[in-house]
Amino acid sequence: LPATLESIAAQWRDGLEVTVSDNGSVDNTAEIVETYRRRLGAVRWFRWDANQGADRNYLKSVDISTGERCWILGSDDHVTPGAIDTLLATFERADPAIVLFNRMACTKDMTPVREERFIDVGDAASVTFDFGNGDTLERYLENARSICATFSYLSSMAFTRTAWDAVGDHEPFVGTAYVHSYKLLVACARGARLEYLNAPLVQYRLGNDAFRDLGIAKRVLLDLDGYGRLATACFPGRPRCAAALRRVLRHEYPLGRV
Numbered sequence: 001l002p003a004t005l006e007s008i009a010a011q012w013r014d015g016l017e018v019t020v021s022d023n024g025s026v027d028n029t030a031e032i033v034e035t036y037r038r039r040l041g042a043v044r045w046f047r048w049d050a051n052q053g054a055d056r057n058y059l060k061s062v063d064i065s066t067g068e069r070c071w072i073l074g075s076d077d078h079v080t081p082g083a084i085d086t087l088l089a090t091f092e093r094a095d096p097a098i099v100l101f102n103r104m105a106c107t108k109d110m111t112p113v114r115e116e117r118f119i120d121v122g123d124a125a126s127v128t129f130d131f132g133n134g135d136t137l138e139r140y141l142e143n144a145r146s147i148c149a150t151f152s153y154l155s156s157m158a159f160t161r162t163a164w165d166a167v168g169d170h171e172p173f174v175g176t177a178y179v180h181s182y183k184l185l186v187a188c189a190r191g192a193r194l195e196y197l198n199a200p201l202v203q204y205r206l207g208n209d210a211f212r213d214l215g216i217a218k219r220v221l222l223d224l225d226g227y228g229r230l231a232t233a234c235f236p237g238r239p240r241c242a243a244a245l246r247r248v249l250r251h252e253y254p255l256g257r258v
Contacts, residue, residue: 001029003110005036007078011085012040021061022047023054055179058154062164071158072180076205078110083201087158090195094128097163097192098184100149103156104200108207115200118149118156125198132191140194141244147227147252150245151181155202163187172233178226185234189241220253 001020008018018036022029022045030045037043046064048057062070069091073079090099105113120143121127131137144150151157167183167190176182188194227249235241 001032001075002035004073004075004078005032007080008084009036009040011079011082013084016040016084017042017044017065017067019044019061019065020046021057021064023057024048024051053175054177055174058180059170059174062161065161068161069158070161070164071155073155073202074204077155078106078203080104080201080203086197086199087201090126090197091158091160094126094195095193096128096195097160097187098194099158099197100151100194101156101197101202102200103148103153104203105206106203108205110203110205112203113206116146116148117198118145119143119196120145121196121198123198127196127198129194129196130191131188131194135240137188138238138240138244140188141241141248144244144248145251147223147248150227150230150248151184152178152223152227153204154180155204157184159184159187163192166190173226173229176226176229177222178230181226181230182234185230185245189234189238224249224253 005018008016018040020029020033020043024047030047033043033045037045044064046060048060058072061072069088071087087099090096100118102115102117104115107113119127119140129136129140131140141150148156164183164187167186170179170182173179173182227245231242231245231249235245
């Protein structure tokens with residue numbers, strides 16, 4: 001957490017805010033957050049009395065914020081240098097509801113290993129997808145390289161609070177670990193505009209999956225169940241979208257891997 005907050009503090013500017021939703025931790029999170037609150041000012045902290053599971057914590061982190069543009073970060077991910085200015089400039093330039101961007105896989109000590117891209121856009125620096133236009137969403141899902149293109153990885157997208165709050169029927173997905181994916185996929189199905197940045201704005205540690213304690217089998221089933229449900233719930237009346245999302249899942253988990 002200190003390293004994550006430091007990566008933000010290093011590129012701090014007026015108008016930013018950090019909210020920390022503490023999922024019932026028993027460590028020194030409060031002390032860490034207070035240190036950065038004194039340093040940066042605009043830092044909010046909320047602590048659950050007991051662990052609520054991932055989804056309610058994701059929702060709370062947005063709920064206690066005051067900004068219109070939100071970027072949820074896992075507490076062990078780093079913002080890459082210059083990423084905040086790049087993201088803000090993208091919102092100003094393209095006015096999207098959602099911004100998706102690549103991630104940099106790193107070792108435990110955050111040494112970069114490889115950039116991971118979620119959509120094949122060649123050498124383009126960015127691409128706009130207007131999901132209110134024809135079959136753009138269908139084609140987007142059919143070209144997705146991984147479920148990260150459909151918002152599985154929490155730290156690799158930002159969004160407007162307006163688009164997030166407009167999807168209010170998310171309660172059935174609390175407990176799946178994919179309530180955020182549901183809200184953003186539904187926003188896309190309703191015609192949101194997405195800007196894809198072909199650059200890594202976030203770094204993550206390989207082998208540090210937040211759900212690794214479930215064990216391999218349950219971790220795989222988390223994705224299989226969650227994305228099976230997303231395909232059904234997010235795209236009623238759009239069978240091509242539902243089928244494409246299921247194909248992305250099969251690409252992520254071929255039978256041999258399962």
